[in-house]
Amino acid sequence: MSTPMYRQIAEDLRAQIESGELKPGQQMRTEIELRDHYAASRNTVRDAIKLLTTVGLVETRPGQGTFVVKKINPSVTILNTDPLTSPGGDITNGIGDPEESEVVSTAPQVEIQQASDNVATHLNIARGTEVVSRHQARTVKGIPWSLQTSFYPMDFVFKGATKLIEAQDIRAGAVRYLADTLQLRQVGYRDHILVRAPDATETSFFGLPADGRVGVFEISRTAYEENGWPMRLTVSVFPTDRNQFVVNVGELPDTSGVDPRFA
Amino acid sequence: MSTPMYRQIAEDLRAQIESGELKPGQQMRTEIELRDHYAASRNTVRDAIKLLTTVGLVETRPGQGTFVVKKINPSVTILNTDPLTSPGGDITNGIGDPEESEVVSTAPQVEIQQASDNVATHLNIARGTEVVSRHQARTVKGIPWSLQTSFYPMDFVFKGATKLIEAQDIRAGAVRYLADTLQLRQVGYRDHILVRAPDATETSFFGLPADGRVGVFEISRTAYEENGWPMRLTVSVFPTDRNQFVVNVGELPDTSGVDPRFA
């Protein structure tokens, strides 16, 4: 009997959930009932529940009880849409109902910053160089979907792309705008995908659990112009619990028939 | 003073870590010392530490103490290498030192299974249809890197691709083999990326913390032949704490200069 009691309790409850005995959304027995059932202390039962919470199987609501989590219908985003250069450096959404995506972006929050290590590396400039930062929050059907920040070399503004420092959406897209004003043609981009813990801002914006057990995708998209120089870095952040991504390579039948189902 | 004490303690420690006052790898003060320092109970201090561990900032070692985690040097994998069809459906590694990758694969574990919902959906066959499952574990320089399972329709074996059910590596790659024996030419693939909690097998193989706070990437690669039919599904699993992925779109300078640095 070397496995701790709270793990055994958690394993028992997990089995009930995965067997379907406890259904998604259903309320579980209260901590007191579980304490009696397993002949343990309430704190031990709470340890078991805590374990299930970090794995994402259950969720607790103060004053109400503990519930089996419902599967969230995930948002699926295609990372390499075919018209490479057109949609801007923005990551657009290919959600279930493509027509009614209802993607809403806040007005960009524009700042002049000194390039951090990360930004400097991706933009291939010296650390501390001034860059324009344009930050936006996006919601899909009212639920928070992404936080994204684009970085441009400050040079671009001096050379005439003054709209970059205006706190307004750039109509026709930033790609088009830079091509028109600076003859900077975007010919490709590279996405860098990682997962990390959310910071306080992200936790609050996405409504993630405060204990940080739900990670976020951080996708750094570096766009290049025709001479091979990076012209923009866009860092987008998405919660991992409701987002998936797709990459298409080669000739594929039709991009539609992907409906993600998994137990 | 509405924020709980254990959160305040965690916030204080977090600030010390992020300011560099506590360096990566360094041992923190013991629970007893922290209890005295913050005039709290040991359990409360433990709650604070537990919070920091779920965020991945610290790690506890029984009998030794609590330590600030060291940043793991991440493995970077390119999802869309240019010779699309050649490297097989396998996801190959583009780690820091490309020459000495030292990727070691175990002998495949071959099984005949009935297609699960997920497999059936991706392979576009009926649920319960028999499929060949080939499972492999991979290590890079001795550390566990990925678990991957490929699924092929059982048809392929009946039609002559009998090596699929042999528990040996298919030399020259499965793509080449299927092209040679069945005239099945792979013309592209689609990667589906998501993050979920690891199961017991994955936790043990990767040596992940038992509480499941480190998620895993699950990348489902569906390969298509020239008539647009799926010919293989490969599901690969990677821990999120030591893996990153790259997607290249359009014309890029050279794929080398990506060295990921982030605070």
Next chain:
DNA sequence: GGGTATTTGTCCGTATGTATT
């Protein structure tokens, strides 16, 4: 709105087990 019962959240103190040095 108020009051009460229910349920989870926080915090304490204590005891004992287990891993490491």
Next chain:
DNA sequence: AAATACATACGGACAAATACC
């Protein structure tokens, strides 16, 4: 073997959130 440090487990008390009457 002994000391140290974290892990598990218990029990109790009060706070905070929610639901219901």
